[in-house]
Amino acid sequence: MSFDLELAGRRALVTAGTKGIGAATVALFRELGARTLTTARARPDHVPAEWFVAADLTTAAGCDAVVKAVEERLGGVDVLVHVLGGSSAPAGGFAALNDDAWLDEFRLNLFPAVRLDRALLPGMLERGSGVVVHVTSIQNRLPLPESTTAYAAAKAALSTYSKSLSKEAAPRGVRVVRVSPGWVETEASVALTERLAEQAGVDLEGGRRIIMDSLGGIPLGRPAQPAEVANLIAFLASPRAASITGTEYVIDGGTVPVA
Incomplete structure (x- = not known):
């Protein structure tokens, strides 16, 4: 029995696709035949220009530039994978976090997904098919008070937003899922x-x-290794996972204790 993920020919956008989980996801999608576009602030030499868009997704203008490139090069997307995330907040607990630090975490970890979804999801809804994958983090359940409070809160907001979006989109044929890595x-x-x-x-x-x-x-x-997370993302984005929506899949080697 073949276990073809049936991603060949699918149009995909993967954010933050030049390093880590994003790069592994882009490589796997292209290996599986998906027409994949990716984005970051700058293009590394090893990434072909024809499937890259240079943009700062923490800004509305950067998100608009990516949306324009998606429409011009792909004519829309069938799969949208939000990998972008990270933290630049200082250590030192809650007292070290001023308003700018909080806003920076949300600008990076929440707003790009909201903006790109708002622009690209309508095309999926119109066609009655598509998949959105939000990469969250186990930090939304296991924050480290010394260093990840703001990042964890932003990822928790992304998770809640994703759940709400899944309820709105699923009846119209679009699946929305979350992948929650631990240490990768x-x-x-x-x-x-x-x-x-x-x-x-x-x-x-x-x-x-x-x-x-x-x-x-x-x-x-x-x-975990980036390729292991990419494997999970590819499965969830594929027709093999056609009944899966609104859920969060943890890939953390058992870090988060559960009953």
């Missing part, structure tokens, strides 16, 4: 591991242990 070993994560290891005077594995301990442990004993 991206380029940025490796750099953090190396920095923590150097500060603590331990080797790289010791640095990884510091991060896992800060999360309360990872029963699987390791972080």
